[in-house]
Amino acid sequence: MFYYVIVTIPMICGVIAFCSTRNHLLLALLSLEFVVLSVFYMMVVLMMMYGYELYFSLIFLVFSVCEGALGLSILVKLVRSQGNDYLMSLSVLSW
Template sequence: MLLEYIILFSFLSGVVVFCSTRKHLLLSLLSLEFLVLCVFLLLFLVMYNYGYELYLLLLFLVFTVCEGALGLSILVSLVRGHGNDYLSSMSMLTW
């Protein structure tokens, strides 16, 4: 029971960090990966406690890896195009 509360607190702190990160794209991506890790741990605990099969977790990890690769490719494209990863240096019109 205590482990669920710790993971839930970690998730909420990750949401606060994601909402307060407005300067760098890399910090936003790292906080998103932390949120995905917290969701993965909560999903694992729930499925393990109720005796479900863990195939859904493998599918979740596949989509997580795809999301991470897509985020890194956007980061590389932004750094090559603008020279930095500041979110304030780009506009929605330049995408």
């Protein structure tokens, strides 16, 4: 029961940080990665408690790295085209 408290507090903090980030895209990406890491920790703890193999956690890490690389590529494209990473300057029509 103590493990659930350890996992949910960082996840809630990451979601709050993501929802309150309104200026920079990099801060939003960092808070999303924090949520992904807390979900990974929760998955590893649950798999070890129930005695499952940890292969699924490796697959989850691969997909989270791909998600991080995609977010960074969007950040690089935004900085090259707009000159900054402000979310207010982000427009769908400018892509």
